[in-house]
Amino acid sequence: MSAKPTDTTDAAAGVFLILVAVFFGWQTTGLETGTSLRMGPGYFPMVLSALLLIMGVLVLVKSFKGQGERIGRIAWRGLIFILPAPIFFGLTVRGLGFVPSLFVTTLIASQASVRMKPLPALVLAVLVTVLSTLVFSYALGLPFRRFGPWLPF
Amino acid sequence: MPGAYAEFLGGNMAMKRILGALCAATVLSSAAFAEGYPERTITMVVPFAAGGPTDTVARLVAEKMSTDLGQQIVVENVGGAGGTLGAGNVAKAEADGYTILLHHIGMATSATLYRNLPYDPLGFEYVGLVTEVPMVMVARKDFPAADFPAFVEYVKGNADKVTMANAGIGAASHLCGMLFQSAIDTQFVTVPYKGTGPAMTDLLGGQVDFMCDQTTNTTQQITGGTIKAYAATTPERLAIFPDLPTVAEGGLPQMEVSIWHGIYAPHGTPAEATGRLSTALQFALADPGVTKAMADLGTAPSPAADATPAALKTKLETEIARWKPVIEAAGVYAD
Amino acid sequence: MDLLSNLALGFSVASSFENLFFCLIGVLLGTLIGVLPGIGATATIAMLLPITFQLEPVSSLIMLAGIYYGAQYGGSTTAILINMPGESSSAVTAIDGYQMARKGRAGIALATAAIGSFFAGTVSTFLVAIFAPPLTIIALKFGAAEYFSLMVLGLVMSIALAHGSILKALAMVVLGLLLGMVGTDVYTGTPRFIMGVREFSDGLNFVALAVGVFGIAEILRNLEDEHDREMVTNQVGSLWPRREDFRAMIGPILRGTGIGSILGILPGGGAILAAFASYTLEKKVSKNPKEFGHGAIAGVAGPESANNAGAQTSFIPLLTLGIPANPVMALMIGAMIIQGIVPGPNVATDQPRLFWGIIASMWIGNLMLVVLNLPLIGLWVKLLKVPYYILFPIIMAMCSIGVYSVSSNTFDLYAVAFFGLLGYAMTKLRFEPAPLLLGFVLGPLLEENLRRAMILSRGDPSTFVSRPISLTLLLMSLGVLVLVFLPAIRKSRDEVFIESEG
Numbered sequence: 001m002s003a004k005p006t007d008t009t010d011a012a013a014g015v016f017l018i019l020v021a022v023f024f025g026w027q028t029t030g031l032e033t034g035t036s037l038r039m040g041p042g043y044f045p046m047v048l049s050a051l052l053l054i055m056g057v058l059v060l061v062k063s064f065k066g067q068g069e070r071i072g073r074i075a076w077r078g079l080i081f082i083l084p085a086p087i088f089f090g091l092t093v094r095g096l097g098f099v100p101s102l103f104v105t106t107l108i109a110s111q112a113s114v115r116m117k118p119l120p121a122l123v124l125a126v127l128v129t130v131l132s133t134l135v136f137s138y139a140l141g142l143p144f145r146r147f148g149p150w151l152p153f
Numbered sequence: 154m155p156g157a158y159a160e161f162l163g164g165n166m167a168m169k170r171i172l173g174a175l176c177a178a179t180v181l182s183s184a185a186f187a188e189g190y191p192e193r194t195i196t197m198v199v200p201f202a203a204g205g206p207t208d209t210v211a212r213l214v215a216e217k218m219s220t221d222l223g224q225q226i227v228v229e230n231v232g233g234a235g236g237t238l239g240a241g242n243v244a245k246a247e248a249d250g251y252t253i254l255l256h257h258i259g260m261a262t263s264a265t266l267y268r269n270l271p272y273d274p275l276g277f278e279y280v281g282l283v284t285e286v287p288m289v290m291v292a293r294k295d296f297p298a299a300d301f302p303a304f305v306e307y308v309k310g311n312a313d314k315v316t317m318a319n320a321g322i323g324a325a326s327h328l329c330g331m332l333f334q335s336a337i338d339t340q341f342v343t344v345p346y347k348g349t350g351p352a353m354t355d356l357l358g359g360q361v362d363f364m365c366d367q368t369t370n371t372t373q374q375i376t377g378g379t380i381k382a383y384a385a386t387t388p389e390r391l392a393i394f395p396d397l398p399t400v401a402e403g404g405l406p407q408m409e410v411s412i413w414h415g416i417y418a419p420h421g422t423p424a425e426a427t428g429r430l431s432t433a434l435q436f437a438l439a440d441p442g443v444t445k446a447m448a449d450l451g452t453a454p455s456p457a458a459d460a461t462p463a464a465l466k467t468k469l470e471t472e473i474a475r476w477k478p479v480i481e482a483a484g485v486y487a488d
Numbered sequence: 489m490d491l492l493s494n495l496a497l498g499f500s501v502a503s504s505f506e507n508l509f510f511c512l513i514g515v516l517l518g519t520l521i522g523v524l525p526g527i528g529a530t531a532t533i534a535m536l537l538p539i540t541f542q543l544e545p546v547s548s549l550i551m552l553a554g555i556y557y558g559a560q561y562g563g564s565t566t567a568i569l570i571n572m573p574g575e576s577s578s579a580v581t582a583i584d585g586y587q588m589a590r591k592g593r594a595g596i597a598l599a600t601a602a603i604g605s606f607f608a609g610t611v612s613t614f615l616v617a618i619f620a621p622p623l624t625i626i627a628l629k630f631g632a633a634e635y636f637s638l639m640v641l642g643l644v645m646s647i648a649l650a651h652g653s654i655l656k657a658l659a660m661v662v663l664g665l666l667l668g669m670v671g672t673d674v675y676t677g678t679p680r681f682i683m684g685v686r687e688f689s690d691g692l693n694f695v696a697l698a699v700g701v702f703g704i705a706e707i708l709r710n711l712e713d714e715h716d717r718e719m720v721t722n723q724v725g726s727l728w729p730r731r732e733d734f735r736a737m738i739g740p741i742l743r744g745t746g747i748g749s750i751l752g753i754l755p756g757g758g759a760i761l762a763a764f765a766s767y768t769l770e771k772k773v774s775k776n777p778k779e780f781g782h783g784a785i786a787g788v789a790g791p792e793s794a795n796n797a798g799a800q801t802s803f804i805p806l807l808t809l810g811i812p813a814n815p816v817m818a819l820m821i822g823a824m825i826i827q828g829i830v831p832g833p834n835v836a837t838d839q840p841r842l843f844w845g846i847i848a849s850m851w852i853g854n855l856m857l858v859v860l861n862l863p864l865i866g867l868w869v870k871l872l873k874v875p876y877y878i879l880f881p882i883i884m885a886m887c888s889i890g891v892y893s894v895s896s897n898t899f900d901l902y903a904v905a906f907f908g909l910l911g912y913a914m915t916k917l918r919f920e921p922a923p924l925l926l927g928f929v930l931g932p933l934l935e936e937n938l939r940r941a942m943i944l945s946r947g948d949p950s951t952f953v954s955r956p957i958s959l960t961l962l963l964m965s966l967g968v969l970v971l972v973f974l975p976a977i978r979k980s981r982d983e984v985f986i987e988s989e990g
Binding site for chain 2: 538628676690815825831895
């Protein structure tokens with residue numbers, strides 16, 4: 001066994017599992033474990049956290065032996081634009097209302113690709129917004145405010 | 154009252170504060186109210202999932218209220234945390250009469266069950282009571298006791314063997330169960346489920362012994378003979394089961410309970426709006442279709458005198474006071 | 489014979505012009521909404537429920553049932569085309585269906601799903617008609633101990649979902665179980681792992697999790713190498729299954745139908761297992777299990793049939809007991825009550841027109857779906873020719889609407905973003921999302937039933953082996969474990985946890 005993991009992806013995977021297990025284990029500490037008749041809310045999570053920890057250690061140990069693909073390139077631009085899209089929708093759908101919120105959400109998501117030029121992005125966002133409003137708000141009658149209280153009209 | 158309004162913003166996010174300030178501003182600017190109300194669609198928030206018993210009640214009355222108001226009432230389901238999420242949303246909504254809340258007895262019990270509610274359960278404007286759904290004590294169909302007194306005796310005598318199901322903390326069946334335990338002063342094992350469905354399945358299959366639940370959930374099973382009914386939790390006998398005694402007849406008047414439903418509006422909603430909604434509610438409750446649908450569920454619309462802001466206010470206050478000691482004695486909290 | 493006259497009554501009700509019309513509208517709406525990414529059957533019904541309130545009781549229930557299986561068809565389509573499952577059942581279809589699509593076999597995958605679903609739907613409709621009352625008795629025999637053992641069996645089978653390291657797949661199951669614990673503890677009301685966010689006190693939203701770890705992770709993966717090569721514009725191969733494809737799907741469809749029909753009857757989680765169980769079985773009986781996870785036709789045919797059969801038989805507890813087997817059935821009960829029909833053990837005798845009408849309409853609906861969907865395959869496949877950079881902003885918009893519409897909870901949207909990140913991190917670390925999803929779905933059921941069984945047995949763990957059904961299920965779990973690990977033990981020590989790395 002060498003001093004450095006030969007399978008870096010699995011080494012990272014092992015560390016990831018250990019961190020998650022520690023997090024859940026730490027969150028479990030405040031919960032009662034109870035008795036076997038009345039198992040407390042902490043019983044099951046405690047057992048699971050311990051299991052996950054063991055598995056994390058095993059994955060980490062094995063990473064010193066096997067060979068595997070490297071992690072490879074990370075889609076930074078994708079992460080920066082895709083993930084905020086639903087968050088923006090969540091923050092504004094009540095305040096701005098369905099129509100403007102969805103429009104901006106689509107616009108944000110569309111920027112995740114380098115191939116998307118500004119004009120097609122605008123056209124796409126308009127189309128998505130108009131069609132969704134027709135389908136969800138008018139045809140299906142979902143209880144969304146089309147324009148919310150943050151807007152002056 | 155923007156100041157009082159801001160108190161409801163229990164959330165820690167700056168966004169919520171901004172939203173609140175904007176809402177408050179809107180309320181102030183729309184002083185010239187009354188005349189045309191309602192001018193647009195009203196949203197009725199139901200703090201439970203679509204299709205559930207509370208949602209059903211809401212949709213029944215919302216449709217008829219729309220007829221009277223001349224504007225559509227849309228039901229929005231904001232389920233979660235025993236109804237406190239939806240109620241919290243309404244507490245923060247604009248107090249313009251266009252967002253209202255239909256909630257059941259949980260409005261009163263959550264005041265004690267949840268120790269850190271982000272809103273004040275008594276801080277709403279009132280529209281009126283909608284219906285009071287009775288409950289029935291039911292048991293698996295081969296449960297030994299013949300009548301309600303025998304049932305109570307059996308439970309007391311076999312406290313270490315019997316099991317009582319409920320549909321989860323804060324559910325109607327849980328509340329009734331707590332009342333029963335305190336009424337007969339006996340501790341037995343309670344088995345919580347996630348909702349009435351699984352609890353009823355286990356009762357049908359004889360996996361648990363008994364349960365106390367709303368007629369909405371029990372009536373069809375009782376008439377189908379798949380479970381046994383022992384007593385109704387109402388002061389009077391139920392119209393659908395005239396042979397079923399009441400808990401008071403069985404010697405436990407302190408077990409009287411019903412799952413009452415009320416309509417509320419955010420704090421600061423003009424009295425003109427709540428008054429108008431109250432009239433619409435009375436109109437809906439007088440509708441024969443609504444009466445018939447409620448009768449099928451084993452309940453009845455609240456009389457016009459109860460479908461008023463004052464009656465609901467009194468109900469909520471007395472019920473909060475009533476449940477506080479019961480819940481504290483049981484020592485169960487939902488957070 | 490009673491059954492024949494009942495079925496005749498059913499078909500006469502279901503084939504009235506009005507009911508045929510509403511059945512068609514139902515399956516159409518269901519397919520269309522279900523096909524939108526991130527929106528599955530539950531969300532679709534919740535969304536469309538109010539529309540049905542204005543109709544006659546029979547028509548409205550026929551329409552709702554149509555929406556339900558229509559949405560399931562639609563959901564599988566999205567799972568296959570863009571790896572975006574809207575329900576736990578289509579998550580299984582996504583595993584091999586999406587790989588088929590990437591290899592230019594999207595049309596065949598879609599056709600397989602449609603044919604399998606139709607066959608399963610036909611068989612299970614007749615099962616419902618003939619055996620509904622006796623099957624109900626089985627459902628009632630399932631107590632907490634039996635459900636616990638069933639869930640154990642489900643978890644054991646989840647190992648087969650892995651096509652990489654078994655150890656890492658198990659870790660994902662455990663992580664899924666932990667994520668399933670998030671929310672309020674049923675027994676004590678204690679909030680767990682909610683980090684002070686009250687909006688999560690009823691647990692994490694399944695759709696948010698599935699959309700995040702499957703769909704968004706996949707979008708991000710596709711955005712990785714935009715600079716070097718063409719975006720993954722999927723090639724589009726032949727639309728129709730060839731003779732050998734048909735031969736490959738017959739067995740899985742038959743077995744899937746059987747598994748799905750049985751598991752669907754169990755209220756409270758049986759149907760969830762159907763697709764997973766079928767996948768496991770197919771992988772076990774297959775001559776080349778290495779194909780699984782890389783576009784095996786049996787990996788689509790089996791689970792799709794199981795899932796549809798389970799969907800039909802889950803109507804049994806609803807129709808005979810008035811008890812909902814899943815959230816969709818709960819919505820149906822709500823719809824019935826609004827229509828003035830309180831579902832219960834008497835529906836079949838009190839409302840024969842309704843009862844048999846719905847059963848007959850299930851078959852008609854399935855027929856409509858297959859007729860509708862086979863020609864649509866060409867259209868769906870063309871969708872893959874749309875450049876990806878145009879497709880994914882639309883997907884993100886639809887996901888946002890879909891997730892939000894379930895319970896108007898904005899925190900579910902934040903969860904989508906979080907799980908997108910988690911899912912992407914997982915793909916980078918070569919973890920698979922399917923076992924995670926299974927763990928997430930089964931976790932609460934496993935814990936709830938374990939604790940309930942212990943309460944009911946007064947703390948005596950022998951309840952799991954003294955009850956015959958529970959014992960049988962546990963022995964089956966043991967059998968599966970032996971089957972999985974026996975070949976592994978024979979292999980050299982290094983390979984123990986690595987099965988067909990690829």
